[in-house]
Amino acid sequence: MMTQLHGRADQLGTLGMHLFAEIRRMLEMTLSILAVGLRMKWLSKPAVTHVAFRQIYFTGVQGLPWVLLVALGVGVLAVYNIVDFAKSIQDMSLIGRLISNLLVQEVAPLLVTILLLSRSGVAVVTELGTMHVRGEDLTLRSMGISVHEYLLWPRLMAFTLCGLILTFLFVFASIWLGGLLVSLSYEINFIDFLVEVKRGTTFNEVFILVLKGSLYPMLSIIMLLNRGCHVGREPNLIPVHATQGVLGALMLTLMSDAIIALTQALI
Amino acid sequence: MSGTLYWDALHLGHTVIPASQVSRGEYVRLVMNFPCQYAFMQQMFSPCDGTAADAWKMWLQRDEEQHLPGSREFSMSVGSMIRHRGLIANLSLRENLLLPFLYHEDQQRIEQAMDELAEVAGTIGITSALDEKAGERTTFTHALISLGRCLLLKPVVIVAQEVHIGMPPEHLQQFTEISMQALQRLGSGLLYLTASPDEGSGLNFARTLIVMTGTQAMQNAKGE
Numbered sequence: 001m002m003t004q005l006h007g008r009a010d011q012l013g014t015l016g017m018h019l020f021a022e023i024r025r026m027l028e029m030t031l032s033i034l035a036v037g038l039r040m041k042w043l044s045k046p047a048v049t050h051v052a053f054r055q056i057y058f059t060g061v062q063g064l065p066w067v068l069l070v071a072l073g074v075g076v077l078a079v080y081n082i083v084d085f086a087k088s089i090q091d092m093s094l095i096g097r098l099i100s101n102l103l104v105q106e107v108a109p110l111l112v113t114i115l116l117l118s119r120s121g122v123a124v125v126t127e128l129g130t131m132h133v134r135g136e137d138l139t140l141r142s143m144g145i146s147v148h149e150y151l152l153w154p155r156l157m158a159f160t161l162c163g164l165i166l167t168f169l170f171v172f173a174s175i176w177l178g179g180l181l182v183s184l185s186y187e188i189n190f191i192d193f194l195v196e197v198k199r200g201t202t203f204n205e206v207f208i209l210v211l212k213g214s215l216y217p218m219l220s221i222i223m224l225l226n227r228g229c230h231v232g233r234e235p236n237l238i239p240v241h242a243t244q245g246v247l248g249a250l251m252l253t254l255m256s257d258a259i260i261a262l263t264q265a266l267i
Numbered sequence: 268m269s270g271t272l273y274w275d276a277l278h279l280g281h282t283v284i285p286a287s288q289v290s291r292g293e294y295v296r297l298v299m300n301f302p303c304q305y306a307f308m309q310q311m312f313s314p315c316d317g318t319a320a321d322a323w324k325m326w327l328q329r330d331e332e333q334h335l336p337g338s339r340e341f342s343m344s345v346g347s348m349i350r351h352r353g354l355i356a357n358l359s360l361r362e363n364l365l366l367p368f369l370y371h372e373d374q375q376r377i378e379q380a381m382d383e384l385a386e387v388a389g390t391i392g393i394t395s396a397l398d399e400k401a402g403e404r405t406t407f408t409h410a411l412i413s414l415g416r417c418l419l420l421k422p423v424v425i426v427a428q429e430v431h432i433g434m435p436p437e438h439l440q441q442f443t444e445i446s447m448q449a450l451q452r453l454g455s456g457l458l459y460l461t462a463s464p465d466e467g468s469g470l471n472f473a474r475t476l477i478v479m480t481g482t483q484a485m486q487n488a489k490g491e
Contacts, residue, residue: 046377138309143342145342146337
């Protein structure tokens, strides 16, 4: 009995230490990436700007149709149900508040992060992992090229920037397209709908949208980069790290969402 | 352009890689097993600020100036040819050749390198494949691209790691001829890391340092 208990305690301790080491490694990596990125020297290096443009194109431009498609579907469903609910209790002022609280603050940042993760998450870990397996990190360092600046910063910057922009586009598309389609078949005027949405949106909500829209993609990409950089020399470990990276990023996003919600409730 | 690459003795467990140096035009061979070669390269290409007291140090001495690994001057003056590590797979061969310039240099120097690229590509025989994506390539192509990069960089010293190993005989002969011509043209120093003194490069080494695992290094001052 005591041996079993000790065994469990040992497992728990090991798990805790691994978790702590992982968090520390991620923090150190993030700080070094931000240090090289925010120094802005990369702007004068065509090799790095080329990678940055490619990452923005891959994450943002190629992801845009998917985001708009999902925004249309979610927008129609959300607006239809919210308008229906507001009409049923005869309080149209709820439309703006509900859209702001549900669609703008919660659904949009979360869905865009999930879309980015499913489209680009696996690609990021796989690409970095393959580069490590091929020994391209040594090739880069032999040319005096910083792996943080050339490989990691463009991905971090593109994922965060595109995440924020796509979140805003998601919000606009879902509200406009959803409102437009619902107004065609429902008893609400499109202009009245927009007025209600505007009335229900405050600066605080926009701030939360900016915060979540940039924080979730940023946390996700940090997790993905961390996994991609630790594949080692074993090619068969790439899928394992890709799965761990995407799931870890998802968990990190949900935990951050819970923390922000708790903080909002306490304030 | 003169210069000398120096390094301190590197302790890897019980193995000691002795302190030594390679000057421009001098060919030095360092014989040690693959883990030691890899560890040496890892240390060599790690950015170093020289502040840590116990840190292993490698530096390039040019005139009165010392350049440390990771600095622009060091990277543009020390070329590298690592076995099967000459390419970045998702770049084209052209981008692979120009990569150090695109990262370290200004527009004027990049344009100069672009002008020289056609001649270098002709020398190493990849003119028609310049715009192809690198992807998976043979050891021969990795070696050619590394050599092409060195031809563009015109480094003081080239560090080569078993670039001649693992090539089929016809490619080995072709590469040996091209690399000998290139080295003569460049006049650079060469530090050749290899596991065996019969590495197949056909070069005349001024010195051979043999690193014995667990014992002190032996130095063969006579060379070839």
